[in-house]
Amino acid sequence: MFGLGKKTNDLVALLPEVRGKYLCNVLMARHTWCGVGGEAEVLYCPADDEDLSFFLKTKPYNLPVSVIGGGSNLLVRDGGIPGVVIKLESRFHKQYIIGNGVITCGAGLRNRDLKKIMLENNIGGLEYLCSIPGHLGGAIKTNAGCYGTETKDVLVKATVVDGNGEVKEVPAADFNLGYRSSCFPDDWIITSLTLKTEPRGPNEILKILNDHKERRVKSQPYNERTAGSTFRNPEGLKAWELIKKSGCDNLQVGGAKVSEKHCNFMINTGKATAHDLETLGEMIVQRVKDETSITLEWEIKRMGIPNK
Ligand SMILES: Cc1cc2nc3c(=O)[nH]c(=O)nc-3n(C[C@H](O)[C@H](O)[C@H](O)COP(=O)(O)OP(=O)(O)OC[C@H]3O[C@@H](n4cnc5c(N)ncnc54)[C@H](O)[C@@H]3O)c2cc1C
Incomplete structure (x- = not known):
């Protein structure tokens, strides 16, 4: 599943022996929806909670650790992510x-x-999630939502492994969920x-799902x-x-451009780098600020280091 990884590198020799899987030098462009991003030094897919707990208890002090879900809200920079990236395999x-x-399910579920x-199972209430890309763990972190429902409305509790x-x-x-945060x-x-x-029957569920897809x-x-x-x-x-008003709705930087359909989306037209996308985003922030005095805040999570 996780192509382009090597079996070993210098870091992996320092990591605890786990039951899960380590993959080295994994190209993150393969793990993000926008298709950009350099290599994760090590990608670790835990076997289960105990394996993850053991890893976190015994890993080298100061090891940088990050976590990703489906990569649908991520911009990983071209220089990649140092240390270990944890991904819960679906x-x-x-x-x-x-x-x-x-319903209780794993956070790696898509x-x-x-x-x-x-x-x-004739259950509804979670239709909003089906049209949002990503995994359930990411949906909590971002309080994902659409068409009138957000994760805050349906979350009862979650299991976490702390640092x-x-x-x-x-x-x-205790997750303090707010607007997309x-x-x-x-x-x-x-x-x-x-x-x-x-409780909800299949016909009604399908009707809601189709309506969401159409919209x-x-x-x-x-x-x-x-x-x-x-x-x-x-x-x-x-x-x-604000983006439209500031004349940013047709900006392009390298292979990154503002979507013609919705100008709050940036598109990788095929050959964009993370640098192209981030530069385009920062250009929009600057122009909107100049035009309206409002500073837009990134919703996309940026991770990793720029290319040297
Ligand atoms: C085409 C498109 C449409 C979208 N439409 C919507 C929409 O309608 N509504 C909406 O809210 N969002 C939307 N998004 C954004 C995105 O799908 C959501 O934010 C989604 O919840 C991110 O989940 P993910 O698993 O992909 O997380 P990732 O993008 O992998 O990560 C996002 C954040 O969550 C953290 N994270 C991931 N998994 C875990 C975990 N298990 N534990 C702790 N932290 C974790 C990461 O560290 C990161 O900070 C859209 C994205 C795309 C590409």
């Missing part, structure tokens, strides 16, 4: 438990896989979660290399309106 997250109006689960390797159950309120320690890795559901196809770039909305909407305002 194949270890196929198990789920349903009952008492909730949002879109909820469709089959909902249809087979010291302690496994704990955390109630929804959360406020919990960056070293917490969400490994499973419990979400509220509602998305109409208003946003679809099947394009992008990391979703580039900027958060400033309170009471729309980022896309």
